[in-house]
Amino acid sequence: xxxxxxxxxxxxxxxxxxxxxxxxxxxxxxxxxxxxxxxxxxxxxxxxxxxxxxxxxxxxxxxxxxxxxxxxxxxxxxxxxxxxxxxxxxxxxxxxxxxxxxxxxxxxxxxxxxxxxxxxxxxxxxxxxxxxxxxxxxxxxxxxxxxxxxxxxxxxxxxxxxxxxxxxxxxxxxxxxxxxxxxxxxxxxxxxxxxxxxxxxxxxxxxxxxxxxxxxxxxxxxxxxxxxxxxxxxxxxxxxxxxxxxxxxx
Numbered sequence: 001x002x003x004x005x006x007x008x009x010x011x012x013x014x015x016x017x018x019x020x021x022x023x024x025x026x027x028x029x030x031x032x033x034x035x036x037x038x039x040x041x042x043x044x045x046x047x048x049x050x051x052x053x054x055x056x057x058x059x060x061x062x063x064x065x066x067x068x069x070x071x072x073x074x075x076x077x078x079x080x081x082x083x084x085x086x087x088x089x090x091x092x093x094x095x096x097x098x099x100x101x102x103x104x105x106x107x108x109x110x111x112x113x114x115x116x117x118x119x120x121x122x123x124x125x126x127x128x129x130x131x132x133x134x135x136x137x138x139x140x141x142x143x144x145x146x147x148x149x150x151x152x153x154x155x156x157x158x159x160x161x162x163x164x165x166x167x168x169x170x171x172x173x174x175x176x177x178x179x180x181x182x183x184x185x186x187x188x189x190x191x192x193x194x195x196x197x198x199x200x201x202x203x204x205x206x207x208x209x210x211x212x213x214x215x216x217x218x219x220x221x222x223x224x225x226x227x228x229x230x231x232x233x234x235x236x237x238x239x240x241x242x243x244x245x246x247x248x249x250x
Contacts, residue, residue: 001054002231004029007084009077011067011124012094014041016193017143019048020219021091021226026053026060028227033061033080035094059083067094067120068112077127086135089230090128092121092142095161099154110157117161121168129176138181139230142169143222146189146245162187166241173239182238184229189245191217212247 008025012018013034022032026049034049036042042062049060061083063076081087095117098109121142132138147155148162165185173183190196190207196216208214222244228234229242243249 001029006088008089011035018093020223024223031059068115073123113157
């Protein structure tokens with residue numbers, strides 16, 4: 001129960017890594033607000049969370065939010081604050097891909113990926129740091145990617161957005177560290193999700209050749225690190241980018 005009585009907001013929480021983080025947080029006693037654009041998928045995720053919560057009094061809030069739109073974030077985060085009173089943890093997990101070679105990439109596809117993956121973190125952090133600073137405590141965790149460190153053909157937009165998270169994280173950590181707020185990023189490698197399930201088997205084999213652990217990661221591998229960074233065990237860790245990639249980037 002590492003997060004007992006703590007309140008967390010998790011974006012992109014209706015599936016994949018975000019939903020797994022919500023599950024691990026619930027199992028460790030947190031109240032969670034799960035954010036996504038589909039209320040239908042959020043409702044399904046809530047059912048799964050209700051089944052595993054440790055305390056019947058744990059709260060699970062659903063909010064359909066376009067995290068790329070500041071006004072929407074501000075309005076609905078303030079609604080969450082009214083119900084939770086304080087926010088201890090923010091996990092920025094929302095993200096999309098619009099892959100293509102740069103010569104063929106549409107401007108709107110570049111802009112949308114930057115807006116959802118990077119601008120969203122400006123939006124959520126700008127709203128949440130004021131109450132965290134007043135409380136003089138807080139944990140902010142943003143999900144980046146190894147692609148933001150090493151790049152990948154056909155993903156200039158995605159790589160740029162994920163690299164931007166790294167600079168944002170290190171800068172914000174310096175700005176608000178004196179208020180006892182820790183700001184860190186996680187950079188997953190190849191994780192088993194619906195997206196990797198759809199990959200060609202030959203491509204999967206090529207991917208595994210670059211992994212010293214010779215296997216894809218699981219969403220729980222990322223969620224367990226998020227749990228550590230959200231808990232009191234990481235109170236002297238800030239401004240860091242921690243890879244969960246099976247040794248892919250060394």
